[in-house]
Amino acid sequence: MEEPVPLPLAINDSFDDDKTIKCKMCSVEFLDDQQLGTHWMENHKKEAQRLFRGYACAICLDSFINKKVLESHVQERHHVQFVEQCMLLRCISCGSHFGNTEELWLHVLSTHPVDFRLSKIAQQHNPSAAEEPPLKLELGNSASLENNSENVGSVQKFICRFCGLKFDLLPDLGRHHQAAHMGPSLASSRPPKKGVRYYAYKLKSGRLSHPRFKKGLGAVSYRIRNRATATMKKRLQASKLIDTEIISAEPHVMENSNLGRLAEPQCSALAKILFSRTHKTKPRPNNLDILSIARSSCCKVSLKASLEEKYGMLPECLYLKAAKLCSEHNVQVEWHQEKFVCINGCKPAKDPDFLSPLIPLPNGFEGHQSADSLDDADEELELDECHYIINSQHFKKGPMQKANILCDDLSFGKESVPVACVVDEGLFDSVYISGLSSNEQNARSSTPWENFIYVTNSSLDQSLDLDVESVQLGCTCSNSTCFPETCDHVYLFDNDYEDARDIFGKPMRGRFPYDDKGRIILEEGYLVYECNRKCSCNIACPNRVLQKGVRVKLEVFKTENKFCPLTLLHVDLQGWGVRAGEPILSGTFVCEYVGEILGEQEANNRLTRYGRDGCNYMFNIGSQINDMSRLIEGQARYFIDASKYGNVSRFINHSCSPNLVNHQVLVDSMDCHRAHIGLYASQDISVGEELTFDYRYELLPGQGYPCQCGASTCRGRLY
Numbered sequence: 009m010e011e012p013v014p015l016p017l018a019i020n021d022s023f024d025d026d027k028t029i030k031c032k033m034c035s036v037e038f039l040d041d042q043q044l045g046t047h048w049m050e051n052h053k054k055e056a057q058r059l060f061r062g063y064a065c066a067i068c069l070d071s072f073i074n075k076k077v078l079e080s081h082v083q084e085r086h087h088v089q090f091v092e093q094c095m096l097l098r099c100i101s102c103g104s105h106f107g108n109t110e111e112l113w114l115h116v117l118s119t120h121p122v123d124f125r126l127s128k129i130a131q132q133h134n135p136s137a138a139e140e141p142p143l144k145l146e147l148g149n150s151a152s153l154e155n156n157s158e159n160v161g162s163v164q165k166f167i168c169r170f171c172g173l174k175f176d177l178l179p180d181l182g183r184h185h186q187a188a189h190m191g192p193s194l195a196s197s198r199p200p201k202k203g204v205r206y207y208a209y210k211l212k213s214g215r216l217s218h219p220r221f222k223k224g225l226g227a228v229s230y231r232i233r234n235r236a237t238a239t240m241k242k243r244l245q246a247s248k249l250i251d252t253e254i255i256s257a258e259p260h261v262m263e264n265s266n267l268g269r270l271a272e273p274q275c276s277a278l279a280k281i282l283f284s285r286t287h288k289t290k291p292r293p294n295n296l297d298i299l300s301i302a303r304s305s306c307c308k309v310s311l312k313a314s315l316e317e318k319y320g321m322l323p324e325c326l327y328l329k330a331a332k333l334c335s336e337h338n339v340q341v342e343w344h345q346e347k348f349v350c351i352n353g354c355k356p357a358k359d360p361d362f363l364s365p366l367i368p369l370p371n372g373f374e375g376h377q378s379a380d381s382l383d384d385a386d387e388e389l390e391l392d393e394c395h396y397i398i399n400s401q402h403f404k405k406g407p408m409q410k411a412n413i414l415c416d417d418l419s420f421g422k423e424s425v426p427v428a429c430v431v432d433e434g435l436f437d438s439v440y441i442s443g444l445s446s447n448e449q450n451a452r453s454s455t456p457w458e459n460f461i462y463v464t465n466s467s468l469d470q471s472l473d474l475d476v477e478s479v480q481l482g483c484t485c486s487n488s489t490c491f492p493e494t495c496d497h498v499y500l501f502d503n504d505y506e507d508a509r510d511i512f513g514k515p516m517r518g519r520f521p522y523d524d525k526g527r528i529i530l531e532e533g534y535l536v537y538e539c540n541r542k543c544s545c546n547i548a549c550p551n552r553v554l555q556k557g558v559r560v561k562l563e564v565f566k567t568e569n570k571f572c573p574l575t576l577l578h579v580d581l582q583g584w585g586v587r588a589g590e591p592i593l594s595g596t597f598v599c600e601y602v603g604e605i606l607g608e609q610e611a612n613n614r615l616t617r618y619g620r621d622g623c624n625y626m627f628n629i630g631s632q633i634n635d636m637s638r639l640i641e642g643q644a645r646y647f648i649d650a651s652k653y654g655n656v657s658r659f660i661n662h663s664c665s666p667n668l669v670n671h672q673v674l675v676d677s678m679d680c681h682r683a684h685i686g687l688y689a690s691q692d693i694s695v696g697e698e699l700t701f702d703y704r705y706e707l708l709p710g711q712g713y714p715c716q717c718g719a720s721t722c723r724g725r726l727y
C-alpha cells in the first residue's frame with residue numbers, strides 16, 4: 009500500500025481568470041493542459057504514478073494498485089514466475105489497459121488532463137457535478153475502487169466489487185476475494201444475480217472489457233437465460249440469508265468487522281479444500297507399478313502388503329486389478345483364486361471382502377488376438393493410472409475366439425487408431441465375403457464399410473435451418489495448457505450448472521469435466537465445454553478430449569442376434585456390433601456419434617422411409633435429453649443420422665444396461681445444435697466386451713424391435 013498523494017492544502021481563491029489553469033500539486037499557473045501535463049511529467053511524476061498508474065493481470069485482467077500484489081497474484085493463480093510476462097498497466101481513472109508506461113502517459117495526458125488541474129478552479133468554472141474532476145483523484149490511490157459515498161477525509165478503503173466489503177489494505181481485499189468469491193464450494197456467498205451479464209461482469213470483474221469474452225458472453229447468454237431465471241429464486245433466497253445474517257441492507261455501508269464473521273467459516277472451508285487436495289496428491293500406483301509388484305508376489309496377502317508399504321492404504325479388491333493385469337500380460341498367477349494357499353505360508357487377511365470368491369480365469373485365457381494385437385504393453389500401462397476393478401465380470405471370457413479379419417481398418421486411415429472389422433470363427437460361414445459372392449447385393453451386406461461413407465465429422469443438414477456462422481468462445485488462458493482455476497470454459501460451465509456434481513458426487517465447481525488422464529468425471533446430462541480453435545492452448549490441454557478423436561482400439565464384429573432388418577433384405581441375418589480391442593477404463597472417451605445432423609421434420613420423414621421399427625442409425629438428442637433434467641431448458645432437439653455418413657459409432661448396439669454414456673460436447677460452437685455427441689465408458693470394459701449405449705428410442709408401447717441385449721434389466725423392446 010502506497011501513501012496517499014499529499015495534496016496542497018491551501019488553495020488560492022484569487023484565480024478568477026477563466027483562462028488560467030493551475031497545477032493541482034503546486035498551484036503554478038499554465039495556459040493550457042499540454043503545458044500543465046508537461047509540468048506534471050517533469051515535476052510530479054511520482055505523484056502522477058500514484059494517481060494514475062495501476063496494474064492489471066494480462067491473463068485474467070484483475071486489477072491491482074500495487075505491483076507486488078500483482079506479482080503474487082500471477083505466481084499463485086497463473087503459475088507465472090515473472091510478473092513482467094503478464095503485466096498490463098491500467099489507467100486508474102478510467103480502467104484502460106496499456107502495454108507500457110509511455111502509452112499510459114500519452115493516454116493520461118490526452119484523456120484526463122483535467123485531473124491535473126486544481127479542482128477548486130474546475131469547480132469555479134463549472135460547478136456541475138458531471139464535469140467535476142473525479143473525487144477519487146483527490147483521495148489518492150483508492151481511485152480505482154468504486155465508492156463515491158464514503159471516500160471522505162484521508163481514510164481510504166478498498167472495496168470488494170462483488171459484495172461491497174471494505175478493506176483498509178489491498179492484500180486484505182485480495183485474501184477476501186480469494187476466500188469469499190473464488191473457493192470452489194463457496195458459491196452461496198456470492199451476491200444475488202441481477203441477470204447473466206451483470207453476474208458475469210461481477211464474477212470476473214473487468215473481463216467484460218476483454219473483447220473475446222465480451223463477444224462470447226452475448227452468445228452464450230441465450231442458453232444460460234432460462235436456467236438463470238430458474239435458479240434465480242434459489243440464489244436470491246440463499247443470498248438473502250447471508251444478507252440478513254451478515255450483511256446489512258447496503259453492501260456499501262458494511263464495516264470491516266463483518267469481515268471476521270464472513271471470512272472465518274470461509275477460511276475454514278478453504279482450508280478443508282486445501283487439506284483434501286494435499287491428501288489427493290499422494291502417489292498412487294499405476295498399472296505398471298501394480299504389475300511389477302504382482303509379478304513378484306507369492307499371494308494376495310504379500311501383494312497387498314508390498315503395495316501398501318509403498319502407497320499407503322489401498323482398496324481391498326486391488327488384487328483383482330493386479331490379477332487382471334497379470335492375465336493381460338501373460339503372467340501366470342493363481343493367488344486370486346479361491347482356496348489358493350500360499351506356499352510361503354502367508355496368512356490370509358481376516359477381512360471377508362478381501363477373500364471374496366472369484367470366478368477363476370478360463371483356461372487358456374489370452375490377450376485378444378485381433379488385427380492389431382501387438383500392443384506395446386509398457387506404453388499402454390504408462391497411460392493407465394491405478395484403476396480399481398472390483399467386478400469379477402472383468403475376468404469373464406469375451407468373444408475371444410479366433411477372429412477372421414475382413415478389413416484391417418474400415419475407417420481407411422481416417423481414425424488415428426485403425427478400426428478392424430472381424431468375424432469370429434463360429435460365425436464365419438454365414439458371412440458373404442466381398443468378391444466371393446456372385447450376388448453383389450448380398451456381398452454388400454457382408455462388407456459393412458461399403459454401406460456408408462466413413463466420416464469423422466458430422467455435417468449439418470439444410471433442414472436444420474441454422475445460421476451458417478456459429479459463435480464460439482475462446483478462453484483467455486495464455487498458456488499452452490489451461491488451468492481449471494482460470495479457464496473461462498470452467499467459468500461458463502459453473503455459471504450454467506452451479507450445483508453440478510462429478511460421478512462421485514463431489515461438486516464440479518472450478519474443475520474441468522475431465523480428470524488429468526482425460527477421463528470424464530462429469531455426471532451424465534451436463535454440457536461439456538471443451539477448449540477450441542479460439543483458445544491459445546494446444547491439443548495437450550486437459551480440456552480437449554473428444555476433439556482428439558478415437559484413441560482406443562475398437563473392433564466392428566459380427567453379432568449373433570443384433571441384426572438390422574434393413575440388411576435382412578440382403579440375406580444377412582447377423583448384424584454388427586462394436587467391441588473393445590483393448591481394456592477401456594471407466595470415463596475414457598470412446599468415440600463420437602457422427603452423421604448428418606437433422607431437424608425433427610426431416611428426421612421423421614427419414615424414419616418413415618426407413619421403417620420406424622426397423623434398423624436405423626438415428627441418434628435422437630431429444631429423447632436423450634428428456635431423460636436428463638440437468639440439461640438447460642429449451643435445449644435443442646435434433647437427430648444425427650448415420651445411415652449414409654457415419655463412423656464406427658453407427659455399429660454400436662443398444663443395451664438396457666449399457667457400458668457407455670453420452671455427453672453433449674461443445675467444441676466448435678456454443679450452439680447446442682452443433683454439440684458433438686461423445687460416447688464415454690461408464691465402467692471398466694474388458695477386451696472383447698461389446699460396447700453399448702442406451703438408445704432411449706421414443707416409441708409407443710408395442711412399437712419397437714425385440715431387444716437382444718441380454719441384460720437382466722432388459723426392457724424387452726428397443727425403446
Ligand SMILES: C[S@@+](CC[C@H](N)C(=O)[O-])C[C@H]1O[C@@H](n2cnc3c(N)ncnc32)[C@H](O)[C@@H]1O
Nearest residue numbers: 570572583584623624658659661662715716717
Ligand atoms: C445403429 S444400428 C447398430 C448396428 C447394427 N446392429 C448393424 O448391424 O448395423 C441400430 C440397429 O441395430 C439393431 N440393434 C441394436 N441394438 C439391438 C438390440 N439390443 N437388440 C436387437 N437389435 C439391436 C436394431 O436393428 C437397431 O435398429
